[in-house]
Amino acid sequence: xxxxxxxxxxNNRTAAELEREIGAKEGMEMFAKWPxxxxxxxxxxxxxxxxxxxxxxxxxxxxxxxxxxxxxxxxLGARGDGVHDDTEALQRGIWLSSGHGTNRTKVLYLPNxxxxxxxxxxVNFPENHSGIGPWIYGQSRDxxxxxxxxxxxxxxxxxxxxxxxxxxxxxxxMRTIVNLTVDVGNNPNxxxxxxxxxxTGLIKNVRVRGRGRIGINASWMELNGPCLIQDTVxxxxxxxxxxxxxxxxxxxxxxxxxxxxxxxxxxxLEVRSNCVAAEALQVENTPLPVVxxxxxxxxxxxxxxxxxxxxxxxxxxxxxxxAILNRSVLYARxxxxxxxxxxxxxxxxxxxxxxxxxxxxxxHPIRRLFENAKPFAIKLPxxxxxxxxxxxxxxxxxxxxxxGAVAGDNRDDTAAVQxxxxxxxxxxxxxxxxxxxxGSDPNWYTLEGEVHVRAPVRHIIGLxxxxxxxxxxxxxxxxxxxxxxxxxxxxxxxxPPIVENCSRNRIVVLESxxxxxxxTGKGDIFIxxxxxxxxxxxxxxxxxxxxLDPEGDxxxxxxxxxxxxxxxxxxxxxxxxxxxxxANGGKTEVFGHFNYSPDIAADDMRPLYDVDNASLCVMGxxxxxxxxxxxxxxxERRGEEVREGRLKPGEHGWIGWALFSxx
Numbered sequence: 001x002x003x004x005x006x007x008x009x010x011n012n013r014t015a016a017e018l019e020r021e022i023g024a025k026e027g028m029e030m031f032a033k034w035p036x037x038x039x040x041x042x043x044x045x046x047x048x049x050x051x052x053x054x055x056x057x058x059x060x061x062x063x064x065x066x067x068x069x070x071x072x073x074x075x076l077g078a079r080g081d082g083v084h085d086d087t088e089a090l091q092r093g094i095w096l097s098s099g100h101g102t103n104r105t106k107v108l109y110l111p112n113x114x115x116x117x118x119x120x121x122x123v124n125f126p127e128n129h130s131g132i133g134p135w136i137y138g139q140s141r142d143x144x145x146x147x148x149x150x151x152x153x154x155x156x157x158x159x160x161x162x163x164x165x166x167x168x169x170x171x172x173x174m175r176t177i178v179n180l181t182v183d184v185g186n187n188p189n190x191x192x193x194x195x196x197x198x199x200t201g202l203i204k205n206v207r208v209r210g211r212g213r214i215g216i217n218a219s220w221m222e223l224n225g226p227c228l229i230q231d232t233v234x235x236x237x238x239x240x241x242x243x244x245x246x247x248x249x250x251x252x253x254x255x256x257x258x259x260x261x262x263x264x265x266x267x268x269l270e271v272r273s274n275c276v277a278a279e280a281l282q283v284e285n286t287p288l289p290v291v292x293x294x295x296x297x298x299x300x301x302x303x304x305x306x307x308x309x310x311x312x313x314x315x316x317x318x319x320x321x322x323a324i325l326n327r328s329v330l331y332a333r334x335x336x337x338x339x340x341x342x343x344x345x346x347x348x349x350x351x352x353x354x355x356x357x358x359x360x361x362x363x364h365p366i367r368r369l370f371e372n373a374k375p376f377a378i379k380l381p382x383x384x385x386x387x388x389x390x391x392x393x394x395x396x397x398x399x400x401x402x403x404g405a406v407a408g409d410n411r412d413d414t415a416a417v418q419x420x421x422x423x424x425x426x427x428x429x430x431x432x433x434x435x436x437x438x439g440s441d442p443n444w445y446t447l448e449g450e451v452h453v454r455a456p457v458r459h460i461i462g463l464x465x466x467x468x469x470x471x472x473x474x475x476x477x478x479x480x481x482x483x484x485x486x487x488x489x490x491x492x493x494x495x496p497p498i499v500e501n502c503s504r505n506r507i508v509v510l511e512s513x514x515x516x517x518x519x520t521g522k523g524d525i526f527i528x529x530x531x532x533x534x535x536x537x538x539x540x541x542x543x544x545x546x547x548l549d550p551e552g553d554x555x556x557x558x559x560x561x562x563x564x565x566x567x568x569x570x571x572x573x574x575x576x577x578x579x580x581x582x583a584n585g586g587k588t589e590v591f592g593h594f595n596y597s598p599d600i601a602a603d604d605m606r607p608l609y610d611v612d613n614a615s616l617c618v619m620g621x622x623x624x625x626x627x628x629x630x631x632x633x634x635x636e637r638r639g640e641e642v643r644e645g646r647l648k649p650g651e652h653g654w655i656g657w658a659l660f661s662x663x
Contacts, residue, residue: 059140060179060390062109063397068435068463070096072110080113082147087117090146094123097134097464105436105464107135110180112143120154121146123175124162131162131172135436135464135488138180141205147183148210154190157182161196161221170198170223170252174465174490176512177203184210184237191217192237198252199531199549199572200490200512201227209235215261218254219244219274226253226572226594228529228547234261240286244274244295244305253594255547255570256281257528258384267291268314271305272328275622277570277592279382279546282313283323289314289337290324302654304328308592308620310382310569315339322352329656330363331591331619333377350658362658369636369643373661377617380567380589383544385509385526388458388485389430396429407437407445407467414449414472425454430481432457434489436464447472447497455481462488473498474515476508476523485509496532501525501541519543519564536564536586546570550579557581557610561588568593576600583612587663592620595655599627607635607644615663621655629653636662 062069070093072078078089090110095101097108123134138144148157160175161167175197182192192208192215195201208215215234218224219242234240240261243254251274258280261268268283269276273295283289290312292305306329314323314337322345323337324330330346335358337343344353348363366375391397403423404416420432437443447470453460458481460474469491476484476499484506486499491514498516501508503523510517511528519525519536524543527534531549542565550558554577559566563584572594573579579595582588595608608623608630609616616636623629633655634645647653 059392060137061139061392061394062107062463063394065399067104068433069107069109072108078115080111080115082114082116084116085118086115087119087121090115090117091121094121094134094136097136098132099438102438104438105133107137107463110136110138110144112139114145114147116147116149117157118149118152120156121158122162123160132174132465135176136180137178141179141207142181144180145183146180148185148187148190150186152187154187156191156194157184159194165221167196167221167223172196172198173200174512175201177206179205181207181209184212186211189213193217194220195227196221196224197227199226200529202512202529203229203232205231207233207235212237214239214242216241218242219251222251224251226255226547226549226570228255228257228570229259230257230528230546232259236263238265239270240264240268240283242270243276244270244272252596253570253572253592255592257546257569261286271307273303273305275306275592275594275620277620278307278309278312279569280311281309284315287318288321288325289317292326292328292330294328301656302624302652304656306592306620306622306656310334310591326363329620329658330361331658332358332361334359364658367657367660368662369634369645370638374663375661377619377659377661378587378589378615378663380565380587382567385528386483386507388483388509391430391459397431397433398424398429400432400434405434405445408439408443410442411446412448413445414447414451417447418451421451421454421457424457428456430456431459431461434462434466434468436462437467443467444469444494446470450475452477453480453484455479457481458483459485459487460489465490467492468497469494470497471495473500476501476506477503478506480506483507483509485511486513486515487511488513490514533558535560536566537562539563540565551575553577555606561586574598576604577606578610579608580616581610582614582616584614586614588616590618593618595623597623597625597629599625600630602628605632607632609634611636611662613637613639617663618657618660621657621660623655625654634660634662
C-alpha cells in the first residue's frame, strides 16, 4: 500500500478524535507537541513528524481591540452555554461586523461555547447599503457550535443574503465564515448554511452537521458566486452541498477544496447550471456522491453543470449505482471509489467508466489546435497552502493604526505601515493588522511606496474590510519570514497595491485579498479566494490559486505566466480581451473556468486564452454571454506558426469543454 499524506486530515481532527484513533496518550501528546503530522497509514502504521504546523486555525484568538474585534460574549452578552437563547446577540454581531451602527467593519469573534439559536441568522443590509461582510471567526472549529433549536421554524441556520429570492445584483461580497460548527439539529427541512457571495466568499475550516435538508446550499438563489468552500466537513443531510439544482440558471462558479461529505441520505454534491472545480473531495456513506446534470425542466446543454474534479474519493454508497452520475460536462482525474457498481455513469459522447479507479476522464472529445497536442492534461504538481501558525499571544499583534495609518484621509500610509512592521520585528511580534474601514468613499488606506515585510512578521491582516489602495507594493524578500500571509486586504474597485515575491525561497500566501500578485523570484506563491490579477515573471516560479476572480479588459492578459508553473482551481472572469496568457515555456493548468463575456465586439479578435510557445490545459470550461461571445477562443503559437480557434458561422458560440489541450 502506498503511503498517504494525511497532513490535511488533522485540520479536521480534534484532540478527542485523535485519542480515539491512535490512543489517548499518544493522541494528546502528538496533538499538543506536533500539530503538523504526515501519517503514512501502511501496514506498519508509520508516523513521521515534520516541520511546519498545519493546524493554522485550531485555536484562534484576536487582540482586545474594540475598534477591530467584536467579542460575542464580552461585547454582545452571548452566553454560549447551550441553554440561553443567543439569537439576538449573534444577529447583532453579524450586523455590527458589516459596519452598521459603528461606521467601521470588524471581526465578529465567537469564543468557544454552544450558541443556541431559535430562528435563522441573516446577513442583512439596508436597501441602500452595499453588501460587504461579515467576518465571522470562531475560537476553534469544534469548540464553537451554533445550534438551531429542534423544531424551529427556520429554513436555514445561517443565510448570507438578506432576501429569500431575487438577489437584485451580483454585488454581495466578502462573506467570511471561519473555524466553527453549524448544527441544524433535528430539523429535516432546514439548510445548514445558505451561502451567497460574489467575487470573494469563504467558508473555511467549518463543520456543518445535523438532520437537515442541505448542508451548504449555494444554489438557492441565482447570481451566486464565485466563492470557496475549503477544509470543511458536512455531515448528515439529504444533500451535502448544492452547487446548482435548487434555483434557476446563472450561477457564477463554486470552488471546493478539501471538502468531506458524509452520511447524506441522497446526494453528496450536486452540480447543475454552474461551473464547479473540486479538489480532494471525499464523500462517505452516501448513495450518490456526485451528480453533474442539467437543471430541472430543461434539456438545453448550455445550462448544464460543468465539473472539473481532481483527487476524488468516494466510499460506501449504492452498490448498484455509480459514484459519479454525469449528464453534462465532466473532467475527472485521480478518482477512487469503493462500494459502488462503477466510478462514472455518463450518457455523454465518451461514455461511462465501469471500473472503480479513474486516472483521467473527459466526458466529451478533447479540444486542441495542433494535432500533436497531447490528449491529456499537463498534471502539474498540486500543493496545498502552507498554514502559518496562528498567533495566540495578543501581545504579538501590532496595530498599524497606532503608528499613524488613518483610513479615509487620502494621505499615504506607507511610512505608517512600515513603522508598524519594523516595530513588530523589533519586539519579536508576528502579526500586523489594520482596523476595518467603513462608511462611504474615501474610506481606504493608501499605499504609494514600498513596504518591506521583515521577519519575524508573518501575517498582515485586515480585521474586517482592510481596504487599501494605491500604486505601492508589499515586498517579500530573503529577509522576510519563511512564510508570509496577507489576509482581508482589498482595494474594492480602486487601484490595488502589489504583493511581490522576489525571494529565493520565501513563501507568500494571500487569502481574501485583491492585491495584484507579482512573482519575480523563485519562492512559491499561494492564492486563496482572491479577485487578483497575477503575473509570474520568475522562470520556474510556482503559483497555486484556489478561487481566482480576475476581472476587467486586457490586451495582454489578466493572468500572465512568463515561464512559471501556474495551477488554478476555480476561476471566474468577466470583461473583454485576454484572460490568461502563457508564454516563454510556462505551464498553466486551470480546473473549472466560468467566463462571462459581456457582449464582445464583432471585430474584437483578442483571444480568451493566448498560448505563446508554452503549455496550457483547461479542464471544465464554460463561457456564456447575453450578447456576442468571444470570436477567438484560443490563440496558440508554436515557433512561427500561429493557429486560432475561431467562432465558426452558425455556431452557438457558448463553450462547454471538458478539456482543452495546448501543450
